[in-house]
Amino acid sequence: xxxxxxxxxxxxxxxxxxxxxxxxxxxxxxxxxxxxxxxxxxxxxxxxxxxxxxxxxxxxxxxxxxxxxxxxxxxxxxxxxxxxxxxxxxxxxxxxxxxxxxxxxxxxxxxxxxxxxxxxxxxxxxxxxxxxxxxxxxxxxxxxxxxxxxxxxxxxxxxxxxxxxxxxxxxxxxxxxxxxxxxxxxxxxxxxxxxxxxxxxxxxxxxxxxxxxxxxxxxxxxxxxxxxxxxxxxxx
Ligand SMILES: C[S@@+](CC[C@H](N)C(=O)[O-])C[C@H]1O[C@@H](n2cnc3c(N)ncnc32)[C@H](O)[C@@H]1O
Numbered sequence: 001x002x003x004x005x006x007x008x009x010x011x012x013x014x015x016x017x018x019x020x021x022x023x024x025x026x027x028x029x030x031x032x033x034x035x036x037x038x039x040x041x042x043x044x045x046x047x048x049x050x051x052x053x054x055x056x057x058x059x060x061x062x063x064x065x066x067x068x069x070x071x072x073x074x075x076x077x078x079x080x081x082x083x084x085x086x087x088x089x090x091x092x093x094x095x096x097x098x099x100x101x102x103x104x105x106x107x108x109x110x111x112x113x114x115x116x117x118x119x120x121x122x123x124x125x126x127x128x129x130x131x132x133x134x135x136x137x138x139x140x141x142x143x144x145x146x147x148x149x150x151x152x153x154x155x156x157x158x159x160x161x162x163x164x165x166x167x168x169x170x171x172x173x174x175x176x177x178x179x180x181x182x183x184x185x186x187x188x189x190x191x192x193x194x195x196x197x198x199x200x201x202x203x204x205x206x207x208x209x210x211x212x213x214x215x216x217x218x219x220x221x222x223x224x225x226x227x228x229x230x231x232x233x234x235x236x
Pocket of ligand 1: 043044045046047048066067068069072093094095096113114115116192193194195
């Protein structure tokens with residue numbers, strides 16, 4: 001492993017704003033932040049650009065970036081420490097394990113920023129807006145909370161539109177081309193590392209905001225869109 005990566009892994013162990021596979025966290029986030037402000041998660045946060053951007057704009061909220069990769073989390077955590085942002089933290093874990101870390105209704109909002117689209121149907125269950133994940137989010141999200149997805153992937157955007165309808169979610173915002181808006185809404189102006197690369201490649205940035213249904217999502221009964229099946233059959 002590269003020396004720099006090893007150094008960053010060692011350093012995040014010492015950062016007060018990074019929790020690595022922590023224990024006993026459900027119900028303890030208010031005590032971690034020292035206040036009971038609403039908690040927003042950024043899933044697949046990478047370097048935590050939305051976590052930082054939202055935290056700077058909303059000192060009255062707490063913001064937690066979640067990602068598996070310690071060296072990426074290091075970047076966001078280091079910036080938060082340098083800027084002395086008390087309302088930022090990072091959680092290193094698998095998103096699949098979210099319910100190990102939060103009590104029911106402990107989370108107020110979820111942002112999912114440029115997640116891997118997992119285009120193959122055989123990997124569809126890994127998409128962070130698959131009903132399997134929505135059922136997890138239901139277990140931690142407070143009533144009135146919303147999911148915000150920002151993506152460059154037309155496939156993930158259409159898949160998520162389909163999932164929203166198929167699972168009884170409520171679509172709150174649907175923006176097929178964020179930067180065609182004039183003005184671009186304040187919160188959507190925050191740009192992530194991956195977003196910068198996609199914009200440089202001329203890709204269209206899309207946004208969906210939706211609320212989860214009150215009834216538990218039975219994700220095992222989820223039937224993929226017929227076109228998704230057809231596309232998968234054409235895969236090699
Ligand atoms: C394409 S990057 C996007 C990073 C960042 N949001 C951005 O826009 O720059 C996707 C991120 O998701 C993380 N990731 C993918 N699957 C994950 C999982 N199951 N649990 C936690 N993190 C995951 C990866 O480590 C990676 O940092």
